[in-house]
Amino acid sequence: DTGVxxxxxxxxxxxxxxxxxxxxxxxxxxxxxxxxxxxxxGPEFLTYFQNEAQLEKSRLLSDRFSAERPKGSFSTLEIQxxxxxxxxxxxxxxxxxxxxxxxxxxFFGPGxxxxxx
Amino acid sequence: GQNIDQPxxxxxxxxxxxxxxxxxxxxxxxxxxxxxxxxxxxxxxLSYNVLDGLxxxxxxxSFLSRSKGYSYLLLKELQMKDSxxxxxxxxxxxxxxxxxxxxxxxxxxx
Numbered sequence: 001d002t003g004v005x006x007x008x009x010x011x012x013x014x015x016x017x018x019x020x021x022x023x024x025x026x027x028x029x030x031x032x033x034x035x036x037x038x039x040x041x042g043p044e045f046l047t048y049f050q051n052e053a054q055l056e057k058s059r060l061l062s063d064r065f066s067a068e069r070p071k072g073s074f075s076t077l078e079i080q081x082x083x084x085x086x087x088x089x090x091x092x093x094x095x096x097x098x099x100x101x102x103x104x105x106x107f108f109g110p111g112x113x114x115x116x117x
Numbered sequence: 118g119q120n121i122d123q124p125x126x127x128x129x130x131x132x133x134x135x136x137x138x139x140x141x142x143x144x145x146x147x148x149x150x151x152x153x154x155x156x157x158x159x160x161x162x163l164s165y166n167v168l169d170g171l172x173x174x175x176x177x178x179s180f181l182s183r184s185k186g187y188s189y190l191l192l193k194e195l196q197m198k199d200s201x202x203x204x205x206x207x208x209x210x211x212x213x214x215x216x217x218x219x220x221x222x223x224x225x226x227x
Contacts, residue, residue, distance in 0.1 A: 004159075033214065042121075042204050042217030043160070056212055091159065095213070105150065106215060108159040 004109035006092050012115045013082055017034045020078045021101045025094030032065055032075050033106060035091040036060065043091055049075060089113050121218035123205050128224045129195055137190045137221045139205035146209040149181050150215060151190045154202045163203075164190065192223070200225045 005024045014018050025032050030051050035043035039083070047057045051072040061067075064082075069075040079086055090113075093106035120142045129135040143148065148167035153159035166172055166181035166188060172201045179189040192199055206215040 031212065035215075040219070042206070042220045044216070045214045045216065048212050050212065056210070074223055097213075104213065105162040105165060106213075108152075108161070110159050112171060 003016055004092055004094055006090075006109040006112050007076070008112055009110060010113050010115075012117065014117050015084060016081055018078065018080045019082060019114065020076055021090055021114075023075045023077070023092030023109060025073070025092070026096070026107055029094035029096040030072070030105075031095045031097065031106075032069055033093040033095075034075070035087045035093065037091055038087075046077075056066050066077070079114075082114075086117045087114055087116045120205060121205055121216055123203075123218040124224045125219065126224070127180055128226060131195055131197060131225055131227050134193050134194045135195060135223060137187045137192075137203050137205075137223070139187040139190070139198075139218055141186050141188070141205070141207045141208050141216075141218075145210040146183070147210070147213055149179075149188045150206040150208060151179050151188075152204040152206060154204055154220065156202075160204055167201045196224045197225050197227070199223065 007022045031049040034046040037043040045058050046061050047067050052069050062084040064080045065075045089111040091111045094110045095106045125137045150165050151163040153163050154160040164179035166179050171180045175192045181188045202220040204220045205218040
């Protein structure tokens, strides 16, 4: 098992463009989370999935943001009409309540760093 | 609302002990996590407390008081590689989403 992977690792785009990020969780982890982190701050929760169902969305997730997990495995996060304020590190994490040890911790991917010019 | 507070920065000497405090106010509390994050890297899990008391894992220990909404992370025998940001996070709700504090940047000096 290679852990949570994210692609791309870096993305530079111009304001107004659409971008899509991908997250591959640890195999058979049924929960997948998206967070956003700006420099010098802690991560902020955006949304989470249990299997293919999106069960919670933060108020931070405006209508320009959409996330999917169509088959309950990988997930995509799309940002439409990007703004400079969207520049951040987008982190994906996964966990598995059924298989977890005593901690049920979330395992984080390396993140996608988005820069909007 | 949700609120997690921790100091912004701490400096300590190699070999010493540092204690990072965290206070929280959250609903649907499911436990308190500590993560370590080196610059430009993903957060990695350090410890978890759900019941009151102290959990010890090698050089790292974490304490929780649910009635006081308070936790601390204790780092002993500091090493240069411990220079990193330490994130306090409360797990909430059925989905166990994490609400993070701003992180405490620890600088270990020789």
